[in-house]
Amino acid sequence: MIRIQDVTFYYNEPDEASGHAGLRPALSKVSLDIQPGEFVALxxxxxxxxxxxxxxxxxIELPTEGTVTVDGRRTAEPHEVQEIRRAVQIVFQNPENQQVGLTVGEDIAFGLSNxxxxxxxxxxxxxxxxxLxxxxxxxxxPVTRLSGGEKQKLALASVLALAPRYLILDEATSMLDPVARRRFVETLHEVRQRVPFxxxxxxxxxxxxxxxxxWVLFREGRIITSGPPSxxxxxxxxLHDCGLELPYYYKLAELLRRSGIPTPATLSEQELRGLLCRSS
Ligand SMILES: Nc1ncnc2c1ncn2[C@@H]1O[C@H](COP(=O)(O)OP(=O)(O)OP(=O)(O)O)[C@@H](O)[C@H]1O
Ligand SMILES: [Mg+2]
Known part of the structure; x- marks a missing residue:
């Protein structure tokens, strides 16, 4: 598991005279455990x-205070870093920043050779x-011929090839249009059914x-709460305080419920669509 204990993190080097006085840390006193096999949203x-x-x-960064351990290995221990970087892979927002090969196959080969x-x-x-x-x-x-959605799937394939135990997707869908985004998320979950991480x-x-x-909710560098989405x-x-908005289908289900139309408490978009079709 990943254990984050009392982590405070500043990007800036401390000033000799005043330390970090007057600067806001990027993270303050963050503690969080992530269990193997979990699907956690930050x-x-x-x-x-x-x-x-x-x-x-x-x-990639080390805590200013506190500790981060991955399966018992501390990120601050230089001899553990190689193993940790292998266990924890990240897919970022912009696939072009992480693609290194000229062709799709070469791109995956590069990480494996490394x-x-x-x-x-x-x-x-x-x-x-x-x-997968x-x-x-x-x-x-050639990688340059792929669509945005395909590039992100390649980024996913490139990291999955390395058999990570933990996979972080940092706004991996934010550059995709809604259709490509949905396809990417579907692919991700199909893959998770076959390869556990x-x-x-x-x-x-x-x-x-x-x-x-x-869900783990962040505000100004702190975790303010965490719990099941339901x-x-x-x-x-x-949610509003954290700048988050529930999906339209969730709000629609809520409106139906309030108008006296029986609507189950947890409902996927697909299920809501089915319900509306049956009742029209
Ligand atoms: N490379 C950096 N150097 C200095 N400060 C940084 C750097 N990256 C982020 N910060 C600062 O750290 C704080 C946390 O930023 P971070 O990027 O972790 O937020 P985020 O939740 O990922 O935001 P977003 O949703 O925009 O990606 C912010 O105040 C940000 O300005
Ligand atoms: Mg970010």
Whole structure:
């Protein structure tokens, strides 16, 4: 599991005379445990500290105070960093920032070679990763010819090839149009059915995380609460304070309920559509 204990984090180096006096930390006194296999959503306004936390989880950044451990390994221990970076992979917003190969296949091969994957097994690993995300026919395609959604699926395949135990998606869908976004999220969950990993999902779109095990709400560098979506979604004031809005279908179901039309308490968009079709 990942254990974040009492973490405070400043980007700026402390001033010799005054330390960090007068500066606001990117994270303040953050504690959080993430269990193996969990699907956790990190939510909050711009600048609330979500990406900073994700960079602390794989040791790109180190806590100013407190500790981060991944399966018992402390990120602040230099000899643990290599193993931690392998266990915790991140897919970022802009796929172009993480694509290094000219072709789809080369892009996946690069990461595998880097971690010393046996050379004779690389081709079969590339094929395995591409079929997971539905790009099996695209191995020879130049990366520049892929659509935005395909590029993000390639980014996903490239990190999955490395067999991470923890996968962080930091606004991985934010550059995609709604259709590509939905397809990407569907692919992600299909993959999770086949290959188990812990999913840490950062987004401003609640519809992508209605099925999460837990929401963690950030405000100004602090975790203000966490809990199952079914509980937190009832507190509209809290969501509003964190800059979050429930999906339209959820609000529509609420309106139906209030107008006396029997509507189950938890309902997916698909189920609501079915309900409306049956009642029209
Ligand atoms: N590289 C950096 N150097 C200095 N300060 C930074 C850096 N990156 C982020 N910050 C600051 O740290 C704080 C937390 O930012 P962070 O990027 O973690 O927020 P976020 O929740 O991911 O926001 P967003 O939703 O916009 O991605 C903000 O005050 C931000 O300005
Ligand atoms: Mg961010």
């Amino acid at each position: 939510l909050g306004r711009n600048g609330s500290g979500k990406s900073s936390l994700s960079r602390l989880l794989n040791g 971690i010393g994957w046996p050379q004779q097994e690389i081709r079969s690993r590339i094929a395995w990763a591409l079929q 995300v539905g790009l099996e026919a695209d191995e020879e395609r 812990t999913l840490i999902y950062i987004t401003h779109h609640l519809e992508e995380v209605m099925g999460a095990d837990r 509980e937190l979604q009832k507190d509209t004031q809290l």
